[in-house]
């Protein structure tokens with residue numbers, strides 16, 4: 001949180017930090033090295049320009065008081081601090097480009113309270129989404145919106161990074177389901193950000209301090225149903241979504257895969273349990289745009305099938321919809337097909353979604369695996385992944401393709 005570069009701490013600073021945090025400080029050179037990247041991989045040429053990205057120390061934060069102590073220490077000694085949660089963002093926000101201290105918040109993961117009546121949950125920021133959803137379920141509740149990286153990403157990471165996910169068709173951006181965030185500011189003081197003020201934290205990527213606690217709005221758990229459909233192209237899929245929006249068909253979530261992603265899913269290794277294949281009857285997806293529409297079973301969604309078919313789509317067998325929703329949080333599989341991948345996350349207005357896909361296909365000379373989610377405000381988030389190998393020389397140039405995808409978003413009225 002300061003600009004000064006601190007590749008190593010002095011002996012006195014190391015002693016002070018160890019006295020403050022005991023076994024939760026890691027000063028080991030080899031261990032620190034593991035904290036120099038996130039889920040993506042930086043190309044060697046970029047690494048050369050940035051220089052050393054190993055932190056001088058890693059501190060595991062377990063409580064809000066820990067965060068206060070750490071930021072007071074950092075202030076006293078003018079040492080930069082970079083918060084790190086699930087490290088699933090892939091855009092370098094957790095990389096300590098100026099050394100200093102990585103504040104690992106993954107142990108700041110307690111559920112403070114769940115209020116079934118008021119439909120609220122107060123959680124520490126480093127809690128993993130999947131864990132929260134499991135606990136809510138025990139109390140007959142469910143989150144309102146959730147990122148597809150839920151098995152490894154955190155509540156605080158979604159606020160600091162900003163994003164949309166499953167459920168965003170009904171409930172909007174992730175932060176719109178958050179009511180309050182407690183933040184330990186860089187000067188060590190604690191401040192609450194509520195309601196519209198929460199916007200001040202969106203996309204700040206750890207620069208406003210360490211988010212310690214978040215109050216989330218949750219909803220009653222309801223049985224959900226899903227319909228999956230294939231579309232010959234992105235224009236047909238767009239048309240179906242536009243009709244659904246126009247006719248106010250009350251869906252909870254609209255998410256989709258492009259043909260490259262559907263193909264990857266078909267080719268991905270089968271699930272094994274003690275060496276035995278356990279998903280022998282995995283349904284094969286059509287290599288097309290595959291869109292899944294999900295809604296609470298109690299809602300009247302008549303008109304959905306007509307919207308799909310009149311746009312040129314085909315409703316897929318129920319087993320595909322079931323499988324697709326069970327697979328929701330398994331998009332990390334993309335990592336297994338790597339060895340590395342180049343991420344690009346963009347936002348485009350729904351009316352430009354098809355032209356963005358067309359341009360990506362025309363201008364990006366690598367297969368781009370894309371999953372997307374439609375947001376209540378009429379925008380669409382596209383999470384794009386290009387498989388590559390960071391050990392290859394070509395990785396340096398291929399990495400620039402993510403910038404080309406961002407440019408395509410801008411040309412289509414969108415943004416990164």
Ligand SMILES: Cc1cc2nc3c(=O)[nH]c(=O)nc-3n(C[C@H](O)[C@H](O)[C@H](O)COP(=O)(O)OP(=O)(O)OC[C@H]3O[C@@H](n4cnc5c(N)ncnc54)[C@H](O)[C@@H]3O)c2cc1C
Pocket residue numbers: 038039082083084085086087088089090092093094105125126146147148149152153154155156157158159160161162163164165166204205206207209210211212331332334383
């Ligand atoms: C396969 C895959 C699927 C994905 N799906 C989605 C999706 O559906 N929707 C979506 O929006 N994104 C998605 N992402 C991107 C990523 O998972 C999200 O951005 C996620 O919210 C990041 O959370 P994290 O806990 O991993 O944060 P990190 O990656 O650890 O951190 C992200 C940024 O937030 C800051 N930060 C983290 N915690 C704190 C804290 N407590 N206080 C202050 N700053 C903090 C960090 O410094 C960093 O700048 C996906 C990524 C992958 C690889």
